[in-house]
Amino acid sequence: MSETLxxxxxxxxxxxxxxxxxxxxxxxxxxxVHEVLDxxxxxxxxxxxxxxxxxxxxxxxxxxQIMFRVPWVDDAGHLxxxxxxxxxxxxxxxxxxxxxxxxxxxxLSIIKFLGFEQIFKNALTGQGIGGAxxxxxxxxxxxxxxxxMRFCQSFMNELYRHLGExxxxxxxxxxxxxxxxxxxxxxxxxxxxxxxxxxxxGKGVQWGGAEVRTEATGYGAVFFAQEMLAVxxxxxxxxxxxxxxxxxxxxxxxxKAYQLGALxxxxxxxxxYVVDDAGIDLDLLRRIxxxxxxxxxxxxxxxxxxxxxxxxxxxxxxxxxxxxxxTQNEIDADDAAALIGNGVRIVVEGANMPTLPDAxxxxxxxxxxxxxxxxxxxxxxxxxxxxxxQNAARQRWTFTDSEDKLRAIMRDVHDAxxxxxxxxxxxxxxxxxxxxxxxxxVAHAMVAQGII
Ligand code: NDP
Ligand code: 2IT
Numbered sequence: 001m002s003e004t005l006x007x008x009x010x011x012x013x014x015x016x017x018x019x020x021x022x023x024x025x026x027x028x029x030x031x032x033v034h035e036v037l038d039x040x041x042x043x044x045x046x047x048x049x050x051x052x053x054x055x056x057x058x059x060x061x062x063x064x065q066i067m068f069r070v071p072w073v074d075d076a077g078h079l080x081x082x083x084x085x086x087x088x089x090x091x092x093x094x095x096x097x098x099x100x101x102x103x104x105x106x107x108l109s110i111i112k113f114l115g116f117e118q119i120f121k122n123a124l125t126g127q128g129i130g131g132a133x134x135x136x137x138x139x140x141x142x143x144x145x146x147x148x149m150r151f152c153q154s155f156m157n158e159l160y161r162h163l164g165e166x167x168x169x170x171x172x173x174x175x176x177x178x179x180x181x182x183x184x185x186x187x188x189x190x191x192x193x194x195x196x197x198x199x200x201x202g203k204g205v206q207w208g209g210a211e212v213r214t215e216a217t218g219y220g221a222v223f224f225a226q227e228m229l230a231v232x233x234x235x236x237x238x239x240x241x242x243x244x245x246x247x248x249x250x251x252x253x254x255x256k257a258y259q260l261g262a263l264x265x266x267x268x269x270x271x272x273y274v275v276d277d278a279g280i281d282l283d284l285l286r287r288i289x290x291x292x293x294x295x296x297x298x299x300x301x302x303x304x305x306x307x308x309x310x311x312x313x314x315x316x317x318x319x320x321x322x323x324x325x326x327t328q329n330e331i332d333a334d335d336a337a338a339l340i341g342n343g344v345r346i347v348v349e350g351a352n353m354p355t356l357p358d359a360x361x362x363x364x365x366x367x368x369x370x371x372x373x374x375x376x377x378x379x380x381x382x383x384x385x386x387x388x389x390q391n392a393a394r395q396r397w398t399f400t401d402s403e404d405k406l407r408a409i410m411r412d413v414h415d416a417x418x419x420x421x422x423x424x425x426x427x428x429x430x431x432x433x434x435x436x437x438x439x440x441x442v443a444h445a446m447v448a449q450g451i452i
Pocket of ligand 2: 099100171173201352380381382
């Protein structure tokens with residue numbers, strides 16, 4: 001991947017060369033760093049104190065990265081050994097904050113790209129949270145509840161010593177939802193003998209969780225789309241929406257799209273996608289994916305208006321709005337050409353880095369509104385910060401109040417990205433805007449706090 005990335009401006013090129021030399025086997029991390037450096041070169045040029053303080057050189061190096069053995073015994077009595085990760089990237093704005101991903105594809109490169117992006121995303125939310133990510137190459141698919149619990153307990157047996165409500169606060173991501181968070185939080189309390197609610201977010205609302213955290217990422221992405229459309233005097237009503245994934249982000253993006261009068265017509269998983277011109281039946285999708293933990297093909301089998309396309313992604317389906325909400329690098333240049341050819345008007349990244357760089361460039365040069373994940377999916381972590389506030393104050397806010405706060409935060413994130421894009425001479429470029437606005441906040445804090 002990094003060989004195919006275009007040259008960078010002189011003010012940031014040498015930092016990228018160091019990253020490439022130091023992390024030669026980490027293509028996703030290189031891709032994420034390249035995008036940020038490309039965007040923020042004008043910020044570096046306009047602020048000589050950032051170069052003097054070595055902001056870039058320090059930002060691309062995690063403060064700490066932890067890798068550990070996770071041994072557990074499966075239902076057949078066999079020993080399994082997975083690898084666990086936590087990359088604590090930046091604490092300049094607050095305790096390390098970011099999700100845990102359990103998926104067989106997880107490796108250091110993926111956790112580092114996610115942790116790096118999290119720094120700027122979290123800064124953009126305006127909440128006092130640093131950036132981190134973690135996870136494991138454990139695959140929860142097909143595992144019994146007991147196996148998932150034993151894995152989570154073993155994972156926490158090591159990770160607990162690095163966590164704490166004022167130190168590092170994980171949450172969910174791919175493969176880590178309310179069930180896994182329950183087991184992880186329970187084991188943390190067992191080991192430490194402290195009821196420290198604020199050391200994990202995404203908890204069940206009955207045991208310290210916050211209203212709207214479950215919905216926040218998908219809802220927030222659609223709120224972000226609304227803000228972008230409002231700049232053009234448009235709204236979501238009547239638009240056809242193409243969503244990928246069928247997990248937490250996808251389900252709540254679909255729900256909010258319906259609430260705003262749009263028609264979501266696709267969903268997917270790693271086996272293929274479904275298209276349903278009558279509109280995705282959300283109750284059916286949730287039953288199959290959340291309750292039965294089944295496959296997306298079962299959706300099409302249960303609904304006559306839908307068909308399943310095996311082994312493909314949903315981007316050849318004509319839509320006005322695309323919300324990639326599965327995983328990284330799921331829209332390539334061919335997918336972008338298909339979406340543009342079918343008249344897509346707005347692409348909103350619910351997932352982290354789902355769009356490859358040449359696909360981003362294609363959208364931007366075709367006048368498609370493009371929202372990078374750092375801005376568009378920031379509602380999840382922003383609501384995590386609201387959960388931390390409620391835990392610290394021993395309060396519970398209502399669903400309506402929490403959703404209003406999320407909507408206001410997404411408006412602020414949009415406006416910060418929009419304004420920074422204008423300030424740096426790239427009006428309407430939300431990639432430059434989000435990266436610059438997030439980076440400025442981090443860089444000013446790093447200058448103020450000295451060389452650490
Ligand atoms: P879930 O585990 O709930 O759902 C993930 C969905 O994506 C599933 O449908 C899964 O299908 C699919 N998927 C995962 N990996 C792949 C793959 N390699 N190829 C094709 N499909 C895949 O995760 P989330 O909804 O929480 O996360 C989705 C994305 O959103 C991720 O990029 C995550 O980093 C990002 N995100 C999540 C936030 C959150 O609060 N949860 C916050 C911000 C961003 P299958 O079951 O077949 O694997
Ligand atoms: O990518 C992300 O922002 C998340 N998975 C959510 C992180 C969090 O701490 O809520």
